Amino acid sequence: QGAGCTTFAQIATPTGTSFSDTGLVASTSYSYQVRAADAAGNLSAYSAVASATTSNTPPGLGQWSAVMNWPIVAVHAHLLPTGDVLAWSDYLNNGGAQIWRPATNTFTSTSFSLVNLFCAGHAYMADGRLLITGGIVGSQDDLGPRESTIFSPLTETWSQGGLMAMGRYYPTTTTLPDGRLLVQGGTTTCGSCIADIPEIYDPVSNSWTQLASTARMAFKYYPHTFVLPDGRVLVAGQDDKAISSQVLDLTTQAWTTVDSTVLDGHSSAMYLPGKIIKAGTATVDNEGLPSAATTYVLDMTQPSPAWQATSPMAFPRSYLNLTILPDGQVLATGGGTTTDLRNFSTAVYEAEMWSPTTKTWTTMSRAQIPRLYHSTALLLPDARVLVAGGGRNGCVHPCPVPSPGDESNAEIFSPPYLFNGPRPAISSAPTTIQYSTSFSVATPDAARIASVSLIALGSVTHSFNENQRFVPLTFEPGSGSLNVHSPSSAYTAPPGPYMLFLVDNNGVPSVAAMMSVLAR
Known part of the structure; x- marks a missing residue:
């Protein structure tokens, strides 16, 4: 439902768990409802209304959420x-x-x-x-x-x-x-x-x-x-x-x-x-x-x-x-x-x-x-x-x-x-990896992946993130997957929980897969 409307109109039937509504007008309020369908086509009741206002900030400058x-x-x-x-x-x-x-x-x-x-x-x-x-x-x-x-x-x-x-x-x-x-x-x-x-x-x-x-x-x-x-x-x-x-x-x-x-x-x-x-x-x-x-x-x-x-x-x-x-x-x-x-x-x-x-x-x-x-x-x-x-x-x-x-x-x-295009997706990835090995990451976007990295989970106070760490990984693209090489040393990536990100050739990152680098 856009600004000035009093009724809702169906705009999509997503097959996944997320949906992006594109082509919206800047500085405009929009309201949404969703409902679920089972395999037989039976529909649930509508959800509560969720509302949001689009920003007028140019995408090249990034965008802040509401407080x-x-x-x-x-x-x-x-x-x-x-x-x-x-x-x-x-x-x-x-x-x-x-x-x-x-x-x-x-x-x-x-x-x-x-x-x-x-x-x-x-x-x-x-x-x-x-x-x-x-x-x-x-x-x-x-x-x-x-x-x-x-x-x-x-x-x-x-x-x-x-x-x-x-x-x-x-x-x-x-x-x-x-x-x-x-x-x-x-x-x-x-x-x-x-x-x-x-x-x-x-x-x-x-x-x-x-x-x-x-x-x-x-x-x-x-x-x-x-x-x-x-x-x-x-x-x-x-x-x-x-x-x-x-x-x-x-x-x-x-x-x-x-x-x-x-x-x-x-x-x-x-x-x-x-x-x-x-x-x-x-x-x-x-x-x-x-x-x-x-x-x-x-x-x-x-x-x-x-x-x-x-x-x-x-x-x-x-x-x-x-x-x-x-x-x-x-x-x-x-x-x-x-x-x-x-x-x-x-x-x-x-x-x-x-x-x-x-x-x-x-x-x-x-x-x-x-x-x-x-x-x-x-x-x-x-x-x-x-x-x-x-x-x-x-x-x-x-x-x-x-x-x-x-x-x-x-x-x-x-x-x-x-704001640079569709996000690459991770279909599956291991939840644990070891040093100096290779592992497979399933993705339908393998051909357009430009970089793969691990980022340690943040733990921050007083302007210093005590656990933050960026570890680039080498990889080879395959058909529907990437063959990714794990860190060679715990000196580069101490053991613990990390996020695995894929970034495509437009600089767009995936949603991370959580994984742990195991201690030797």
């Missing part, structure tokens, strides 16, 4: 292997944890009582469970608990992990190639003390081992940590201030300075194995200063790696999020033109897209909601990007009422590639 109300401010957000999204805010009485189900746009509360997970670290284990490290003790910032917590997506239940040697508030958790997990940084139960010795979690024994004193390094808030293709661990910055880049050799348990240049940058991502992008301004210890639009790249596959400046963003940003897309581009969302946590007049609403080929940014369409500190962004299996949260900056525990600027809502960005 969706959420029961919490999504300070922490995680794409689950089920395709749902787990999120939580700050304190236990502010909505607890919620599971958002995109298929129905509904929420399920899954409140926990083991530890306060505000400002914790998190990453996925090889078996798809989420390991959460630290959080906050009581009402005092900088007091980090020793507890670790586990969320099981298949049962949607919580359990206690092992106790760390040091409490941690604002730590980073990283999945290692052997299936263990590394935690670094954060502040301890003494408040101003930094948890300066990394620890490794063994999921088999549910226990932690502290590294040697040679691995001591005083990363305070959310060190931006990446596993390199040679198995070493890179720290390419942190949340609160600019630092030089360091590499940890887990065999010798010693650090080496990669580049002594002290670079700013509030968000970073590994856009290809061993290649890092870093953009914007680190902030927490320097509120009220102008943000930067600077962008740097670091290629750790080179003999003498060093940060290189590339074209800046169109807008200076602090508190931005960087999200890797199925075509290898990187999306910047949110942020502000100053480092002030609470000055919402500085918010940047436009998204920007970074090309790893040209190393330049392209400005996208505008969101409706300011997303500053405590905002999050996640790639969804349908290749759109969920952008949520922001706020919870000035509350006092237990934060009984919302603070100004709390964004208990979300928007979804559809990148331009979703």
Whole structure:
């Protein structure tokens, strides 16, 4: 039913579970009803009416959804292997944890009582469970608990992990190639003390081992940590201030300075194995200063790696999020033109897209909601990007009422590639793969597939996605299928849950197939 109509007209009889209505008029409201038919042709009753208004944004700039109300401010957000999204805010009485189900746009509360997970670290284990490290003790910032917590997506239940040697508030958790997990940084139960010795979690024994004193390094808030293709661990910055880049050799348990240049940058991502992008301004210890639009790249596959400046963003940003897309581009969302946590007049609403080929940014369409500190962004299996949260900056525990600027809502960005033609389809794919093998992906679009990639499920907070990883795969097209080569090494793709995307020769991605890369 289009604008001005009072009756419905049948427009299609889809044979699948989805349908695209094309040729609509911009800035026009449309209403839809559906009903099901069985094999005998018997029809169900009509569904409730669903309405939507088309955008007037040019498809080349991407498109934002309507704002969706959420029961919490999504300070922490995680794409689950089920395709749902787990999120939580700050304190236990502010909505607890919620599971958002995109298929129905509904929420399920899954409140926990083991530890306060505000400002914790998190990453996925090889078996798809989420390991959460630290959080906050009581009402005092900088007091980090020793507890670790586990969320099981298949049962949607919580359990206690092992106790760390040091409490941690604002730590980073990283999945290692052997299936263990590394935690670094954060502040301890003494408040101003930094948890300066990394620890490794063994999921088999549910226990932690502290590294040697040679691995001591005083990363305070959310060190931006990446596993390199040679198995070493890179720290390419942190949340609160600019630092030089360091590499940890887990065999010798010693650090080496990669580049002594002290670079700013509030968000970073590994856009290809061993290649890092870093953009914007680190902030927490320097509120009220102008943000930067600077962008740097670091290629750790080179003999003498060093940060290189590339074209800046169109807008200076602090508190931005960087999200890797199925075509290898990187999306910047949110942020502000100053480092002030609470000055919402500085918010940047436009998204920007970074090309790893040209190393330049392209400005996208505008969101409706300011997303500053405590905002999050996640790639969804349908290749759109969920952008949520922001706020919870000035509350006092237990934060009984919302603070100004709390964004208990979300928007979804559809990148331009979703307007470039029909999407390739994955008919079937394995749910598990092993290293250095080949596997078959059934697709009716095999002849037009240009690239295949794995993207690790996102686990994001404080402008850094601790689990995000892009792994391109080689393949050969066949008749109705692709022969895809799995990653050769766990250094390139640590074990755990991933999304498999196909991208066609028009740059259009498929809906992802969920699969796990098994530990050796």
